[in-house]
Amino acid sequence: MIEAVGANMLLASASGADLPGVNDFLPPEILFQGTPFAINRIILIRIVATILLLIILGITAARAKLIPGRWQGLIEYGMDFVRNSVVYETMGELRGKRYVPMITTLFFTIFFFNLFGVIPGANMAATATITMPLVFAIWVLVQYWVAACREKGLWGYIRDECFTPGVPWPVYILLAPIQLLELVIIRPASLTIRLFANMISGHLTVATCLAFAQFWMIESSNKMVGVPVGAAWFLGGIVMTLFEVFVAFLQAYVFSILATVYINLSYPEAE
């Protein structure tokens, strides 16, 4: 059965199901073409997402009451989650207080942007180009370097990380470049690529399921086989959509907690 479906899949893709591809993430510029303010489909989604985020949270904050309603309770639950489960759990309240607004910003923004991957009409996460996660990651990079310079001094930080005291000196030959690479490139790159790739794969999975559902149920000539197979693909699409909602949350959570951990690593060990 699986083989048959596999074969049919190949056949289907060969005969023209509208499968998603890399081009989905490289849409043409539709406004201000050629200028530094050019807008393509994903950037448009991002702008709309930003406006919606500001409106929704802005209204929530403006109307915030002492005794919260359901919606305010949900938002407060999210803030509480970021503050306690992400920031304070990782770096403690004393250090963490300074970073609560930053991590809250990251969490809420990334989560909301990610959700656009499953919002009909958008079907593309607002974080689904390399740049948006990269900008977030660079913000984290700046924060943990600033924290390090403040707490240990620039040289102190580099010495602690790259020439860790207590390690025999020949190891430094290997350790120092790796650590330096880690501090400057790998941390932000891993943050960026993890989020970006998750959004890409999520879009590809959902879009593939729906494309095959469309192809089998509507375009296929053999309805006897096509409808059940297409229905299975459609069910898969629903499941993957729900999974994408989970991934949207999970990636926001992972990004926030890693940002917190990286910043916390800039502080001296001894409390």
Add this chain to the structure above:
Amino acid sequence: MTFAASKGINLFIPKVYDIVWSLIILAIVAVFFYKFFMPKFNAIFDERAEKIEGNIAKAKKAKEDADSAKKKYEDQLNHARVDASKITDNARSEATKIISDAHTRADKEAEQITSNAQRSIASQQQQAMVTLKSEVGTLATALAGKILGSKLQDSDVQSNMLDDMIDDLDKKTDNTK
């Protein structure tokens, strides 16, 4: 395949306008969170915490007040109880004293009355004796007159009469006594 691969690498090359927009959006979102969203909610959280703490403090104070009032009342009640028993004791001893006083006074009065009565009886007796003696004298004189008047010769008769008279008198006084 080479086409797809060359396209694929494009995914990882940030475009200038993408960087511009991403930075703008990050700046807007960050300013929104830092300047509006977080302070607003923190104010709400603080106010809520304050209110809850205030209520707890208020409740604590109310309880303390109630406790102190209760203690005061209990103290007062205890005082009152002690006072009451003291008053009862006093009253009881007072009553005993009054009764004993009354007893002694009554005894004294009774004694006095008795002695007064005795004295008056004695004086009356004396008076009676005096009167009697004087009457006896008068009677004797009268009798003597009578005797002298009715030519009594017989001394025996005379003495008999006198004796009778005195007997009579004695009987009379005994009767009056």
